Amino acid sequence: AEEVQQQIIREVFHLVLKRDDHICNFLECGSLFGGSDYKLIYRHYATLYFVFCVDSSESELGILDLIQVFVETLDKCFENVCELDLIFHMDKVHHILQEVVIGGMVLETNMNEIVAQVEAQSKLEKAEVSGDARGAARGVWSWHVWGTPRIPR
Numbered sequence: 330a331e332e333v334q335q336q337i338i339r340e341v342f343h344l345v346l347k348r349d350d351h352i353c354n355f356l357e358c359g360s361l362f363g364g365s366d367y368k369l370i371y372r373h374y375a376t377l378y379f380v381f382c383v384d385s386s387e388s389e390l391g392i393l394d395l396i397q398v399f400v401e402t403l404d405k406c407f408e409n410v411c412e413l414d415l416i417f418h419m420d421k422v423h424h425i426l427q428e429v430v431i432g433g434m435v436l437e438t439n440m441n442e443i444v445a446q447v448e449a450q451s452k453l454e455k456a457e458v459s460g461d462a463r464g465a466a467r468g469v470w471s472w473h474v475w476g477t478p479r480i481p482r
Contacts, residue, residue: 337361345371345378355389358382372396376412395438399429402443424450 340361348356356369362382370392371380379396402425403410407418415422428443429436437443 341369341380341382342378345369345380354393370396372400374400377410377415395429395435398438398440398443399426402429402440402447405440405444406447421447 341358344356344358350373354371356371357365358367358369361367366384367382368385368389369380369382370387370389371378372393377400379400381392381396383392400410403414403422406421406425407414425443425447428446429438437446
């Protein structure tokens with residue numbers, strides 16, 4: 330599975346890299362995934378390429394906008410994102426992406442809301458590292474208990 334994933338990444342990289350910047354940002358790629366229902370949608374920012382693989386039901390322009398939101402959010406969180414941020418802070422990048430999309434469903438496109446959620450998570454992590462996690466954990470636990478509906482007996 331790992332070898333197949335790496336092969337797909339290499340092929341996508343070569344397909345996208347050889348395209349001229351003035352060509353459309355949509356690329357049919359069904360042969361890579363064993364079906365004709367998939368396409369690559371990408372944006373090129375300086376030295377970074379952001380590529381999403383979607384099925385034919387997705388709006389190409391909607392995905393381009395989603396990539397724009399993702400990149401601008403990365404810029405806000407990392408203060409001018411670069412390759413090194415993506416390499417050395419992959420967990421934070423994944424967290425940001427999961428605030429935007431999870432399970433193929435777009436959850437949030439408001440950059441301020443995404444940044445606020447990422448900052449809140451960062452505060453919880455810092456509190457946990459500093460040993461003050463009891464209060465944060467207690468707060469999360471009490472929300473969970475209060476948020477749980479009671480089942481009548």
